[in-house]
Ligand SMILES: NC(=O)c1ccc[n+]([C@@H]2O[C@H](COP(=O)([O-])OP(=O)(O)OC[C@H]3O[C@@H](n4cnc5c(N)ncnc54)[C@H](O)[C@@H]3O)[C@@H](O)[C@H]2O)c1
């Protein structure tokens with residue numbers, strides 16, 4: 503089993519990456535004793551696929567097999583789900599000595615993390631991410647929260663898990679679209695921080711797409727290490743953490759303009775290619791490097807152009823009102839080479855028009 507540490511002082515935690523740890527999770531949780539008892543939190547789909555496996559392990563370890571579930575999908579990521587789950591916990595008699603286990607994708611991690619942060623003013627929680635996106639991105643870093651009708655992720659807080667457990671085996675049941683959402687974030691890490699990792703993604707494409715555990719394990723580990731490094735240096739998104747938004751400025755605008763019909767990873771893929779082109783126009787990045795980014799994105803089955811049917815003015819409107827824009831000026835994370843980026847809000851509007859196409 504491989505290990506990555508998120509170095510946050512007294513709140514530091516470990517990410518364990520391996521294959522087949524779900525069965526042994528109960529025993530390990532009992533040993534680690536984050537709580538007297540644990541409550542498994544999962545959406546209905548993941549509960550059906552993996553709930554029994556984890557709860558049997560709880561029982562074998564002498565832990566009561568407690569669990570709560572909610573309907574799968576982003577539509578559940580709201581305050582009423584949090585309220586329902588909190589009420590269930592209260593009815594189960596869960597108290598400050600107990601802990602939660604988020605088993606699922608980013609939706610479950612975000613809901614469960616937020617619930618753990620506010621239930622009885624905070625109880626410990628563990629992340630067991632089951633989508634590729636959650637394994638390389640959302641389970642690490644402590645951002646938790648839910649959506650409101652006015653916008654995604656507008657209510658939430660920073661709350662770090664005590665431990666992150668990544669089991670590669672669970673990826674076997676994930677469909678290709680969900681895998682691709684993860685690939686977009688994986689490519690992102692190569693561009694923002696690690697040219698050699700980017701080259702590995704080029705070289706090992708077939709093996710990664712074929713879900714070969716050995717290479718997936720290397721890939722996931724590297725992504726977690728990069729995210730851990732960035733988060734440890736800047737937990738609450740001062741400046742450095744913003745590099746994680748590479749591809750997300752235009753990506754979020756495209757997602758919003760499509761009324762979320764375009765999946766996050768697909769929108770980020772388009773956003774990364776557009777940002778690389780923007781960097782070329784600004785004279786920051788050699789053309790050939792932008793071509794490599796585009797080729798890799800395409801090679802992982804992700805889209806590289808923004809659909810012509812999306813209204814460009816609307817996309818630009820969303821860019822101006824982006825959560826992270828200051829005074830209507832969006833900021834961009836632009837590569838200067840593969841493995842290095844700069845953050846800037848000094849981008850010429852005509853260049854933005856040009857890359858939106
Ligand atoms: N907190 C953060 O830092 C952060 C970062 C990125 C994204 N996010 C959030 O993550 C969410 C997206 O996460 P997601 O893409 O994992 O979505 P998700 O949690 O909805 O999972 C996608 C679907 O896959 C199913 N599923 C999960 N694991 C499975 C498995 N092993 N086999 C088969 N099916 C499985 C789920 O039931 C769900 O239907 C968004 O809400 C986004 O805002 C948070």
Ligand SMILES: [Zn+2]
Nearest residue numbers: 687750766770
């Ligand atoms: Zn993302």
